[in-house]
Amino acid sequence: MTDSPSLPAVNREWHLVSRPVGRPEPEDFALVETEVPVPAEGQVLVRNRYLSVDPYMRGRMSAAKSYVAPFELGRVMQGGAVGEVVASKAEGFAPGDHVLHFFGWREYAVLDARHAVPVDADAAPLSTYLGVLGMTGLTAYAGLLRVAALREGDTVFVSGAAGAVGGQAGQIARLKGASRVVGSAGSDAKVRLLLDEYGFDAAFNYKDAPVAEQLRAAAPDGVDVYFDNVGGDHLEAAIGRLNRGGRIAVCGMISVYNATEPAPGPRNLARLIQTRGRIEGFLVGDHEDLRPRFAEEVGAWVRSGELKYRETVVEGVENTLDAFLGVLRGDNTGKMVVAV
Numbered sequence: 001m002t003d004s005p006s007l008p009a010v011n012r013e014w015h016l017v018s019r020p021v022g023r024p025e026p027e028d029f030a031l032v033e034t035e036v037p038v039p040a041e042g043q044v045l046v047r048n049r050y051l052s053v054d055p056y057m058r059g060r061m062s063a064a065k066s067y068v069a070p071f072e073l074g075r076v077m078q079g080g081a082v083g084e085v086v087a088s089k090a091e092g093f094a095p096g097d098h099v100l101h102f103f104g105w106r107e108y109a110v111l112d113a114r115h116a117v118p119v120d121a122d123a124a125p126l127s128t129y130l131g132v133l134g135m136t137g138l139t140a141y142a143g144l145l146r147v148a149a150l151r152e153g154d155t156v157f158v159s160g161a162a163g164a165v166g167g168q169a170g171q172i173a174r175l176k177g178a179s180r181v182v183g184s185a186g187s188d189a190k191v192r193l194l195l196d197e198y199g200f201d202a203a204f205n206y207k208d209a210p211v212a213e214q215l216r217a218a219a220p221d222g223v224d225v226y227f228d229n230v231g232g233d234h235l236e237a238a239i240g241r242l243n244r245g246g247r248i249a250v251c252g253m254i255s256v257y258n259a260t261e262p263a264p265g266p267r268n269l270a271r272l273i274q275t276r277g278r279i280e281g282f283l284v285g286d287h288e289d290l291r292p293r294f295a296e297e298v299g300a301w302v303r304s305g306e307l308k309y310r311e312t313v314v315e316g317v318e319n320t321l322d323a324f325l326g327v328l329r330g331d332n333t334g335k336m337v338v339a340v
Helices: 126-130 135-147 164-175 188-196 211-218 232-241 271-275 284-304 317-329
Strands: 010-016 029-035 043-052 081-088 098-101 108-112 155-158 180-185 202-205 223-228 242-250 278-281 311-315 335-339
Touching (some): 010 317, 029 317, 043 126, 081 108, 126 335, 135 164, 135 223, 135 242, 135 284, 164 188, 164 284, 242 271, 311 317
Parallel strands (some): 155 223, 180 202
Antiparallel strands (some): 043 081
16 A cells, blocks of 8 residues: 555544434534544545535435435535545555545545546646536536537526536636626625626626516526526526527526425416427536536636636635535535635
């Protein structure tokens, strides 16, 4: 085994101890001290440098059947992470290598080498492999270009547009020739970011007035593509402005993640008949075949400065839960990451 000369004896990791009802509370979680794990044959030990916290994790805290297994009670949770190999019993990996993997919510992770994806710390900051160049970026790319089938000249509406996925989706739409890009966000500062830095043509604070009213003013000629991160009143408003042949890609519905009662559906679904519109939900894991094209195209945009990105960085593994709860509140601008 190749390893670093010294490692701490204690590893800190987050466990789910009870399943939240409604909004998660700190009592539903515990920060637990364990021994730093030792890799077996074919495994690597990684010191995590950055952890990802994402809205979809709320769904895994429920026992309800979903597209992915729920977090187990009393066990460490999972999530995207990028870190440095500190010990290896696997061919092809050595201390000092940097890898992307799915064993976050902890300081140290031991994992089979087949689950470790090498990343280049010199080519881009490590945190970007969790955001603009990682799963969130691919989500925006696949959802907009494949699921919503963006066409040059489309008018595009993105909800949650100052978040990690939304901000990228709107910019990709602009770079791919959309005629008008409209975004919603939850503060005036985020609206200014969309307009001044991300290049949106129009943006509004959804807290200022009804979404349908503000969208009508921002997209007077209707919407061809809606990239949905919010659901609820945003989805209903988008259906109301949908042009003939319009497409809606449902990435997430953060407005209902903490709901304790079934959320009412949009009241205007009959418009889909009139517009011949389409709504399609998607998961980024179904579009892994796009990753090489995504990495090449988006990587070039990031390097050239054509595609901007923001990160909200929370320091310390002990603050991972606070960071996650902040995502659910909309505290983040761009990708929320924890610097371990």
